[in-house]
Amino acid sequence: MSTAEIIKRCEELYEDTHFTAAREWKAADPSRRVIGYMPVYVPREIMHAANMLSLGILGGGDKLEVIHGDAYYQSYICRIPRSTIELGKSGRLDFVDGMLFPSICDVIRNLSGMWKLMFPSSYVRYFDVPQNYKDDVGGNYYVAELQELREGLEKLSGNKITDEALRNSIAIYNINRALIRELYDLRAEMPHNVSSNDVYLLNRAGMVLPVEEHNEILREYMDKAAQQDNPVRDNCRIIINGSFCEQPPLNLIRSVEMAGCYIVDDDYMLINRWLLNEVPVDGDPLENLAKAFLHESADSAAKYCDREEDVGQYLLSTVRERRAEGVIFAAPSFCDPALLERPMLTERMKEHEIPHISFKYAENSGQMQPIREQAGTFADSIKLWS
Amino acid sequence: MSTKTATPTAVESQKDSSMLMQKRMINSNYDALTSAPETGRKVCSTFVPGNLNELIQCFGMINNLPETNAIQNAMRQQSGGMIQTAERQGHSEDVCTYVKADIGMMSKGNIAPNGKPMPNPDMLLLSYTGCFTFMKWFELLRQEYKCPTVMLQVPYQGDGEITQNMRDFVVKQLKEEVIPTMEQVSGVKFDIDRLRENMRRSAQAEDDLVWVLESAKNKPSPIDAYFGAIYYLGPMFTAFRGTQEAVDYYKVLRKEIEERIAKSQGPITPEGEIQKERYRLVVEGPPNWTNFREFWKMFYEEGAVVVASTYTKVGGVYDQGFRHDADNPLESLADYCLGCYTNRNLPKRVELLEQYVNEYEADGLLINSIKSCNSFSAGQLMMMQEIEKRTGAPGAFVETDLVDPRYFSAANVKNRLESYFQMIEQRRQGRMIATAS
């Protein structure tokens, strides 16, 4: 397949709010189970080890008509829980056997309870992660949480999740993470060949495909993309921050690029890059996952930063690594974690004289003109004067 | 979320002794805070839900609650300006206004409600119960004060119960993070017997508080369990739980209410006693503070009395049986934090409301949905539907904000309340016609 064909396939997956691919995967073998999860992070290795597909639910995008979902939320709450409810209420998730709601904010937290009331027969778990990073405090708690999740999934699938299977799954996800890292490196190196549109859609494919298949697609895309010879545009290099949960419409990502910005890093679908390094495969697998979480995971507003001096360091180092010329803080409207974190991050940007702008979006934003204008002016100013 | 404490607008005409007492207590805590530079006492900032007052007292520290400050400022019509100051500094208009009011207050010289400068805290105790905003809030404050900050993560009751793993986690954090930091900041050694003593007093006061809240089961109800109860909760939710003063206060309060019941009196409002109880309501969600009195008036003018509310449970759900337990001090503190209202999952919150509507024989459920607070608000529309389904009592929904005056639209709220009351009335008449024929 050419890169265009690969991306076309990914785009079809992205637009398919009925999740046909996952349905087909499940239908192929009656013992298979599908577990949905919401952003930011859940340990997909555990589901994989139980022969389950973990299905990333990232709202409904800008095409889904939200009727029932809107009935459950006031206007000052972000969009993703509404469209997620719409997906559920409209039967689009009827093949999903369980849902995981990671601890990221109050909205998703409460959604877990709503899901219980709405779908009483489904396996629903609020997945709490530690905000204390000591092995014997937060670590112990987290290992026990992982164990509870493991037992819950065992019951649901009827399969025992052995340590061996877990180790195997960790290894496969290690490959996936390595490939995604490579993809990001490649884009930073040649953003004219690897557009943000492509990177985004490739990431999205990882939400709905079995990891093995995703790995193949990534490999193939990168091999082809590196050989392309697209014209280099007079764009500036920027990083997107704050979009870790509700996703912007694809048009927005395209608009930013069109307005003269190459996106060289972002926090879309952080789960693909949450664990920064290889997770060791020998030893106790749950403990390995826990340690990776505690000590070697990406930064995001949903996490507590236990040392004041570390606030913003992750972003700063990404700016340096990616040779970014600026940062665009793009957060969903009404997103508490992103918007509360933002002043702390912009403070750091100012200290280091990194140009930055902020705006808000919604997954169904229709008007791109203000976005283009702000991103465009940002690009203009970097291009004309820096 | 927190509770209103001082009483600039309170019942001037009906100065019950409990009222005067609680006013004195709240003021005394502000005086203790602002005189800390002279007395040398250490200040610990923390939040109302999951506040560990008994523990803080063990170290001779003073408890400072930023939410309460925001409320005080709102009732003095100061919060609007503070919020705008914070927004000017780059804080989003979408986030919780308590945070912005607090940050704005800081920028405006950190003047305490008693008019004196508020000392910087000596430690931030981030007992992170029931709301993610707390976490970022104290990260923001930490940046400002650069003081020791201790995170007490309180896991959420995702499945509606407290597991041993959660309890162990909290206890472990108390032992290894919270207590050592407190010792270090205060220079006082931890004395578990002192803690037990405090907790014993807490439990006593809690008994009386529960009695007071449950007095609303009488008809007419002698109290308003939302607007009026805010005053009753002041001591319990803030710096007084575990003190003898609190024990005394709740005794006096209980006496007063016993008298009201004996005389079949309704609740006191800023304009005197409610003469006729026409509607009994359960309310979910925090009140609005900027227009507290105006809002309340829309109720008592129509004879609407709140007989139970969930907001009065944010600092502890005592009416469901929890008491601070001096015999298991740390576990009990853990259970206290884990059990706060917004740390309960949604199905549990619905159950509680259902119970209130039934046990307090309410005509309906009113939700005051707060723009600031996703912890409370996300899911309230579903809660309303569930309650309607389960109890048959009608629900109504109004939207306001905590301390941001821009989000209180009196005409809008009044329109809805009016329609709601008229609807209850009409339904009643309809039922009468139906039963008559």
Added chain:
Amino acid sequence: MKCFIGIDLGSTTTKSVVMDETGKPLGHGITNSRSNYDTAALVAKTEALISARLVLLRKALERDAQLTLAIDAILEGLERRFRLAQFMVQLGNLERLCSEKVQENQARHGESDLQGALDDTFTNLKVELAKLFDPGASRKSDFFRDLAGSVYMEVAETQADAHKVNQDTLINIYDKSIIEVENIPPQVDMSETFLTALDDLLNAGEIGPEDYAEVQRTLKAVLAIELEETYVVGTGYGRARLPFPKEHIRSEILCHGLGAHLMYPNTRTVLDIGGQDTKGIQVDENGIVVNFQMNDRCAAGCGRYLGYIADEMQLGLHELGPMAMKSTKQVTINSTCTVFAGAELRDRLSLGEKREDIMAGLHRAIILRAMSILSRSGGVDNELTFTGGVAKNEAAVKELRKLVEDNYGDLKINIDPDSIFTGALGAAEFARRAVEA
């Protein structure tokens, strides 16, 4: 005879219903809401009383008249002539006020031939507008403001050119005068105008002399009946400003619920889309409201949205629906912000979308929002009645039917041609019951 009157003072239109003692609606009146609420209410009521006379006349004719022509044709002609007479009085007012403005303007700017331009404009206007009342002519709106306005713009454009005066000045003079014209209370003497209208009918040869005599006799008898305004109830968005005592005011929710029940006793759900709010109301078998929800403080996706679109496209409200019906392709519109509607429209046009498709998308967007509010109020499981001004729009109705079917199955949807009067009807019934009780 005893009459009961309901007045619904809405944000865009003011409606009135006159009801007889048995609960039968006799007449309907509607006008656009304007800055003078008393006048708006008075005009609507007067119109309702006029229409009541026509109803009484029809009944009387049906009962005992021997006519060669069909009653329908006669009544149609009579009403048309009556409207024309009313209209011409207003046009006269407009001309007078415009002239005054021209004088002032002349005094200030000494502009050349403004008066000449205005005179010619009105000469033309009278001819053009009279055509609107030709037999079989269709009118874009029921309101003087809209009818006179759109024709004025066209005529003024050519006259301004012909007389070499500034077109904007001419338009501005109109804008100023129309407000004053609207706030002049109704001046037409009803009986006299009716009789003259009948004469006109005769003179125009639209009715024969025998019929004329017969109708005149009946008409005089009907005009002699006294319509006693026994009790008036006001409702609607502007109800608080009506010059009525409190017990004569009802919440619009209750009125809509009851009104819909009177029209369709089996309906359990009512959807009302008005100018700036959308309501979902659930009623029981007696028309008593059991639940309601309305849009929050953002007016996105309400009737006024269509108004903006119509302005933007220079169309009458009546024309939007038919245009949308021609759509062949679905265009998704996400922002239903009323004010941005125009911008979105332009955006889409520049992307090459067709007007009718965008229009259909806009209608769908409105109904999608309404569907959420319906869902919030408890959904639909029985007959749904669609009321309010937007129910007159066929494209909106079409989308509603589709979406209700997709989401709730094949349910009966009621739309009364008089649906815009639902609130006023409910109010009239409340008036009747108030006296009965």
Added chain:
Amino acid sequence: MITAGIDLGTGAVKAVLFKHENGKTEWLGKRNHRIRQRDPLELCAQAYDQLLAEHGLSRDDVTYCATTGEGENIDFRTGHFYSMTTHARGAIYLDPDTTSVLDMGALHGRAVKTDSMGKVLNYRMTSQCASGSGQFLENISRYLGIAQDEIGPLSKEADDPEVVSSICAVLAETDVINMVSRGISAPNILKGIHLSMAGRLAKLLRVIKATDGVCLCTGGLALDSGMIDALNESLDKMKLKVEARAHEDSPYAGAIGAALWGAYRHQKLQQQEALAQAS
């Protein structure tokens, strides 16, 4: 060298022509067309061609035709610059004392902080909600029967402005109707709207830290003297030492900026080309 600037706004199309010779810049001509119900892209072409014709020029004589505003889709452009970039440059051209710019358009307000060369230092736009936009003022004045050029003088007559409280333009409209029914005078209503709009715009200036110096107002609303007065009042109340001004050619600022940046960009590109050839 001739450069052109075309600003396609939501309310109007503005076009200008500039001549650059021996380091001197001469403004040749301008046109302003209200869009009303017409097709904006066609209108741009029309305005551009008419302007060229007035000066005996054709499209081929133009070295760089720069668009701004919503002109990204204009097919005959050489390049596009975004509004805030161009308004800053245009403002400096019109008034060299400018340190910040407020572009007050039909739907959006934009605040830009600039240096003396027209370089953008900081900027911010009003958010999605349309209350307090130029469009709103236009609707209300129409309702009140007031011509656009009367708004300013009337607003100055206000003695007790009535503030519009609603955040939503639709609800605010009803607010205004209520005011009329309460007998509030037109000047007080207009001034009230001016003040609430001015408050928002002044806040934008504060956000971008434009706290002193001259703020040149651009865009159509800049011609509304009542708006400028209200703005100065609001700035004063917020204790910002900013002086808001307007220039009679304020509505052209975007187009001017585009034409000037076009020239700058053209020269920069030529230099780069020369460098490339030399090497």
